[in-house]
Amino acid sequence: MTFAQLNAFGLLGFKYCIDKTGEELAFTQNALTIYIIAAVLCAVMSYFLGSMNFAIIISKLKYKDDIRKYGSGNAGMTNMLRTYGRAAGICTFLGDLLKAVAAVLISRLLFGDPFGYIATLFCVIGHAFPCWYKFKGGKGVAVACAAILCLDQLPFVCLLIVFILIVAITKYLSLGSIMSVLMYPLFLDAFYSLHPYPMFSKPVATICSVLITCLILYLHRDNMKRLLNKTENKFTFKKKGTRSDKITEDKNDEN
Template sequence: MNFLENFLELYFNGLLVHPDHEPGGKTVLLILLGCAVTGYLIGSLNSAIILSRLMYHDDIRKYGSGNAGMTNMMRVYGKTAAGLTLLFDILKTGVAVWIGILLLGQNAAYISGAACVVGHCYPLYYKFRGGKGVAVTAGLCLFANPPVFLILFIIFAIVVGFTKYISLGSIMSLLFFPLMLRSFYQFLASTNPQLRPFVPPTVLFPALFITVLVILQHRENIKRLWAGEENKFSFKKSKKTPHQKQLDAQREAREDRISNENSDKNK
């Protein structure tokens, strides 16, 4: 019980909390601002762009939907690239969230995480052209509130399982995000009379902001869903499209050119 109590104390209050630090005090506001800036800079490290350049010497934004995210990485480069993209997106959000938790607990965690989502969608280092923010939002939920993440993941899995539309699953789980947070805090209050049965503003407003932002990032997907033109997702191994074959040929040509250049340098 001591470990659980200490963890909950860290989660709700962080390490820098002090009786003199009023919720609206200058020190707290400066820490929250610092968490937001740090989260944005971390989020701007777009793993899809970085991996496409490191692994394939190219930019994922040139192909497919033009989106620098996991789904487009899957369609263009395959499961390995998509899996690595998902992993790094979730981990970078975890770093941002835990910086917030360690400093001021949940009050800073969601602000830092929301800023990370903004950085992912509009990365400072890549001319503000990034991804749609689904994976980083999942990372925020996972590290800031695992029970809510589990429920949202189940909703996502059910929708995708029945419809085969990743975009629809993402949108539906996002719509439930603020509602699940409200239910979570009501449940906590029912088990502990000292807790208030409402979502703190520093948690609620970032969650609402993320929900609106990421859904807006899917506006083209929504149009395609409405028109019945959205691509369906499948785990089955499909034959390579002409576009993928062209990419393979271009990649092999680049690798041969790089190999020849290195050989010439070594002579």
């Protein structure tokens, strides 16, 4: 099995779904059933991994509190950074990164490239609507970024440049996130038009990228309203936030 075949079909796909006759590869009769089961397993695994919200976990274990009671009420990296300081924000980001990377790599290794996009979608859904925490989570930007980095490095670099430029010019994290996620399907389509891709990867990637974009835009609906009303808060680094204030109107968090 070559690396290209592993990337296209995964370990289980190559073993159970492919007829190998000389140099030719063809789907077996039961391949569709197996791939449907694999897609369901991939989605469930990624959702539960995504539901592990490290902002809530760290705030409860380290600070004996709930991050959702402070700042914007959002269980994400930015609110952790503002409320508990840089160390808490960095640890939250690393936790979100690791769960996204785990979901994507496990799915790709077992089932092939298309399932990495399914894993990304459901990991973001799990992060935004975690079953462990009454379906109240973060906005999925950090999780999506980590997963995209694992899947498509060139589109990730392009999206990162867009994000950095917009935030550097406007100081709005939300605007940088919104514009980057809007560009994601376009950059991904351009990437696949320039490079060969494994079987079924492009349609699955296109569908999942559009759904991820729609979901993250929905989660940023309040930010978009404030941007239009020119009431959105600009991002500034603070060494350490305060827990003296309960939930405020500041909902500029992106994770």
